[in-house]
Amino acid sequence: MVQITLDNLAHSYLPNPQSEDDFALKQLDHVWKDGEAYALLGASGCGKSTLLNIISGLLVPSRGRILFGDRDVTHQDTVARNIAQVFQFPVVYDTMSVGDNLAFPLRNRGMAPAAIAAQVQKIAAMIGMEDQLGRKARGLTADAKQKISLGRGMVREDVNAILFDEPLTVIDPHMKWELRTQLKALHNEFGHTMIYVTHDQTEALTFADKVVVMHDGRVVQLGTPEDLFDTPEHTFVGYFIGSPGMNLIDADVAGDTAHCGGHAIDLGGHYRAPQGRVQIGIRPEFVTLTTGDHGLPVTIKRIEDVGRHQILRAEFAGKPVNAILPEGFAMPAGANRLHFAPDRINVYADDWRVAPLQAVATPERKAV
Amino acid sequence: MSLVLDGVSKVVEGQNHITPTDLTLERGTMNVLLGPTSSGKTTLMRLMAGLDVPATGRVIWEGRDVTGMRVQDRKVAMVYQQFINYPSMTVYDNIASPLKLMGLNRSEIDRKVREAADLMQLGPLLDRKPLELSGGQQQRCALARALVKDAGLVLLDEPLANLDYKLREELRAEIPRIFEESGAIFVYATTEPEEALLLGGNVATMWQGKITQFGPTPSVYRQPRDATTARVFSDPPMNFTRFVKAGDKIDFGHGAVAAQGALAQLADGPYTAGFRPDHLHLTSQGAGGLHFACTLRVTEITGSETFVHLDHTGDRWVGLIHGVHHLDFGAPITVWLDAAHVYVFGENGDLVAPASYAAAA
């Protein structure tokens, strides 16, 4: 196991990239710490697969270096880098039995048969296929095949890193829980460096210690799931993380107050008047419905019952504003104002977060 | 206008793919088929559309038996998980294609195409070819083509499954709006409970070729008829544990405790308790609460919430806890549960007592 360093990395699929737009992956410096679980999160086409392929050695970057420890591996192939990878769609050896599929990477490396058998048993137990080791992989369902692919990716204990490329795409929701938990348990046990590419925020947040959010070929934020939720550095992170995403409202910010269409909103910090397009961002989780004349007056569109909570869909100045209300919450008559928890409001100028000069009060870190 | 399935079944090579099913879908309703992969959602849709002939039973459309009628002769539109468009035609021609087949005149076609395109936000893209569009736009095009037909029955087979998470969220919010304007019967297949809840309307939960329950979505969610329905309609899956009721005590396998609330009303005997992950708590919920000693297997933090995966004397549970909690793996942990959130199922899986909170909600 080893620390992976991306040094001044950039990649373009064009032979002679001219402008920044030609780069699928823009300037990137990053260190993947040994033994951490990372997620690469972003919409399709944001450059996350390009980055994964560069790390795995399937693609040579147009600029920059990759270091494994102190070793420059930029021009080495996947085998030399000693990396395991699980692909989006199942890759199994059809004519082999399930057990042989799992044993294959170990046999190719000349491991002792007894050790192979023990390791295969362990992995089979993990993916829940102990009783199917003897049967042929051909004819299994797609999710069974994907479980074999996952198992084969994790069967070697000596790999430098394990890469996952949207591995749960073909898996049923219920099974996803099971497998993700297993991956996590495995990470706790062996401490492999894991890099997990996905467009699904739940998968990314629950799997990873650190999430790398990518947008338009750039890393817009790297942080723990809490960081991404509490203080999105970019409006894209606010929008992309959370369901529904962060509410963004145009505002004039001065001192510890924001003015939205003539309504004053208390902020949790003190700001020097930011330049550019200024917005305040608040997650629906920290919006409450009130009556009276405090808060932002809105037009309520509808309420969606999502089971464990309700989503209030409203509009302010023609823009949607959402709030999350508890399960079974009955809307008070005449309620048409939204209150934002001040210490949960973030301020953005031209899409990037502006840090407050100092917090007004001790933030009370508790979700609704 | 209604679609009635009367004892419809489907048998393939001696195996029941759909057990005899009765189902009535009313005009202007959104109906979600919810179930895991290969639970029979697509097969049932094919039977509704007339792409397959049922082994037994009849399909009745507006009071008329259409069992053997070809799909072309019915007013049916279908959208699939894959983005299916004519690759060589522009978006405009794609949307216009069913109208041309119907033999409408040019100005009417133009009006309808532009109307559907506006609804699906495809207005500026009408001259493009489908392969020049993003996945979300391609699926909008397929949806527009289905809508423009003015079909009485619109079948959507996991239409958002191949889209990115956020795109899915956007289109999902649009579909109920589109549906409201069309007045047709919508049938929407999905594997995701959350999607079913967001779409609203009615839900039919499916398990192994059988509709286990059909009714308004929130009521199926809160008042499942049996353990199978409860499991299918819960993500993360519902937690289950067995217990025995004897006199005024209940025993979850680690000592008898006083039976509270609805649990006190049960006849003596063995039962299975079921409760949803979001009803588990790490702190006491006041009097009348149940508590369980568990082992913590794994935690997952979403940024605002924490999933705790627990081992309760062999039962695997998931709890969804508000806030961020950093806990030690493998450590013993006590979790609390309000008895009002417990569903009680009998030995055969049928609901014996609903969770009392649900009756109030």
Next chain:
Amino acid sequence: MDKVQNNKAWFLVLPVLVLVAFSAVIPLMTVVNYSVQDTFGNNVFFWEGLGWFEQVLTDSRAHSALGRQLAFSGIILAIQIPLGIAIAVCMPKKGFWASVCLVLMALPLLIPWNVVGTIWQIMGRGDIGLVGYSLSAIGIDWNYARDPLHAWITVVVMDVWHWTSLVALLAYAGLQSIPQAYYQAAKIDQASRWSVFRYIELPKMQGVLLIAILLRFMDSFMIYTEPFVVTGGGPGSATSFLSIDLVKMALGQFDLGPAAAFSLMYFLVILLVSWVFYTIMTNLDKAEGR
């Protein structure tokens, strides 16, 4: 799957049915007619029953023709299938040279049968043929018109030259359909080149290979033109395969009855083999589970 039935479609098939009736069914019935009758000319026929069939079944000449035929089909399959796969595996997967290879491979397939025969007939000649002359020059007394072994080698080499590219092209198509992820995964698993072939390429080619075997078997089982042009079935009857023998019998000796019975059985054998292949292939499809 029992789909909704629409019987109108049958009318659309009618023209084809008529055509097939004239081109296949009626001639076939004529053959059936001949196979159960005898004639002494003048269009006078006598009922023979299954006599001709019996005669052909016990005829040592028919037996040896069948033996030669099976040997020939077996040999060319044993050479062409592995050779075709080997070529396909070695061909470049994309780029300019892939196109060049494809065109080169397709060339022999475009040459008419009798031309192929003529080419090899000339090539094999000891006096003017390139191959024959070269062989003679290094001391081998090459003469396919006299030596049965030489005749066999010539015919087999000719067929391999003519048809291996079909197998190669089919196998190549099978290889092209394997997603890149499989090769990447194999690399990561440190699979040897042989393992990649054995566990990825071969299983994925299985379907097309079965089709290739079926096509090559049927085609070689009915081979006529090329050996007829090269050796005329000789020397003696060393290269008289079933169809050559059949023509000799029907046209050379005008034994219409036995020839008709012979050809019917010939037809049944091919039908049987095709059916076996079809069953194997559909079973494989099912095992795939899609």
